[in-house]
Amino acid sequence: MDISKTLSSQAKPVRACVVGLGHWGPNLVRAIERHPNAKVVVAADASPERRALVAQRIPGLFLESSLADCLKKYDFDAVFVAVPTEFHFQVGMQVLEAGKHLFIEKPLASNSQEALELCEEAARRNLQLMTGQIFLYNGGITAMKKYVDSGELGNLFYINANRTNLGPLRSDVNALWDLASHDIAIFNYIFGALPMQVTCSAYHLLGRPVEDIAQGTLLYPGNRVAAFFVSWLDPQKKRDITVVGDRKMLTFDDMRPERPIKIFDKGVTVSRPDEYHDTFHNFRMAIREGQSIEPEVTTGEPLVNECSHFIDCILTGNRPLTDGQLGLDVVRVLEALTRSFHENGKPVSMWQRDRASASPAAQIQPAARPN
Ligand SMILES: NC(=O)c1ccc[n+]([C@@H]2O[C@H](COP(=O)([O-])OP(=O)(O)OC[C@H]3O[C@@H](n4cnc5c(N)ncnc54)[C@H](O)[C@@H]3O)[C@@H](O)[C@H]2O)c1
Structure with a gap:
């Protein structure tokens, strides 16, 4: 059974924000939008050049320069983070502290202490944390x-x-x-x-x-x-x-x-x-x-499978296959x-x-x- 289709008729759509629009982030925007019950409401990148490029590639996408600006101006449920690994912890913590579900690219963090803190913060706040180990959706x-x-x-x-x-x-x-x-x-x-x-x-x-x-x-x-x-x-x-x-x-x-x-x-x-x-x-x-x-x-396209799985986990409350613990283990x-x-x-x-x-x-x- 395709759970995405079943959920689409019942649930409130998941509103997403994507942070980091370099090589990988625009692919996330496209994959999230393939879910029948999800919408990218805003995306952010610190680089004006990247924002200009993405504005051309994805017309109509609202763009900001930081997650802080997105949080101030828009309402959303989940954030997909595709910034360089060294910033995963800093941006990921900001997402969790704002009370949003967190998808974070692989590897989960630069070291196990940071990865552990992300897991603990998500658990404390009862938020979903998933890491983008895409091959498990292949x-x-x-x-x-x-x-x-x-x-x-x-x-x-x-x-x-x-x-x-x-x-x-x-x-x-x-x-x-x-x-x-x-x-x-x-x-x-x-x-x-x-x-x-x-x-x-x-x-x-x-x-x-x-x-x-x-x-x-x-x-x-x-x-x-x-x-x-x-x-x-x-x-x-x-x-x-x-x-x-x-x-x-x-x-x-x-x-x-x-x-x-x-x-x-x-x-x-x-x-x-x-x-x-x-x-x-x-x-x-x-x-x-x-x-x-x-x-x-x-x-099926692994990235679409992966994003759909995260959105479905938000809608159902199920634990993601590539949860924070799996990311921490890696x-x-x-x-x-x-x-x-x-x-x-x-x-x-x-x-x-x-x-x-x-x-x-x-x-x-x-x-x-x-x-
Ligand atoms: N799953 C996969 O197969 C796959 C493939 C490629 C990349 N990735 C992962 O995606 C992440 C990003 O990789 P990439 O290749 O797109 O990197 P990239 O360097 O091309 O892009 C990163 C972007 O993040 C922006 N940025 C950095 N800090 C920011 C911040 N605090 N707020 C907003 N924007 C910020 C930069 O301006 C840049 O445009 C990495 O963790 C990488 O491992 C995963």
Whole structure:
């Protein structure tokens, strides 16, 4: 059932404000307006040049230079924040203190203390807080989760992700915080757990103080492994993920949105020693090369799915899939990865970090989360 259509006939429309109209903010305006029961009443950007550009692109949109001006002059229920990450906390707090529901782009904040304070403030005021971990609204990732949870792949061995492109180059955050934040959200979601230990290497290659490439390995409970490589200095745009289970394997390729998922009936069969084998090498292990299928996947535009989900959560009071806690978890993993690359790739135990920290949210154990 399409909940958006059902709600549209009954509920009062959600009035939205969008703050930050750079590369991403105008996409949010368009996606919010696709919901039958939501309206962008005003948007703000600090830069007069950006406002002039957006005025041309989206005629009729009311524009202000700050959230404060929007709050003074307009009435709205929710704010979508797409300013650079370093300002997420400052703008996000202002939104919550004004009593508005908050959608905030990924990563939720620049550090876990700020992310925690946003979660606590939203909870105290009984407001919705959702973070824009867009890949959890991607039909391919939803299908991946369904296949993993159904047991079709068996027990998972590992997940490997590549996220590369030439640009966009950011200067407010490095490639780890910008790009791998997506992969960490996906890993935590697919494994239904937080990592116990992480290692990371990251390098700045363009002579700027932000790292342009990063690779990391995350160890999850049950000896399950996730690895990523991210770069904004690569000739090819790749958004691919491989999930390897002990029964079947799966690939996700976001560059093939019409058929993003492929399932391979392949694996290694561990044989009993008393069975006949023709060579010593495959005495215990036999490679199984079965068929592969490309199932049909319900996709839809992930950004529209994401914005609709937030609006529906405001209307129904349901908790968003990518709530503040999920955003905080991602930030905590990013911090651990950052510590690892600052210490030349040393393994960082998230378990020990949790115990050493005084902050209540940092005491969350790397245990399974209900999905
Ligand atoms: N989900 C995704 O796939 C995705 C993609 C791109 C960007 N993002 C996220 O969106 C956010 C913005 O990214 P971007 O690429 O649009 O950045 P950007 O630098 O292109 O744009 C940011 C805009 O915010 C404005 N701004 C900054 N502080 C402000 C304030 N206090 N009040 C009003 N305006 C302010 C700037 O003038 C600028 O126009 C980041 O958090 C980024 O991680 C998410």
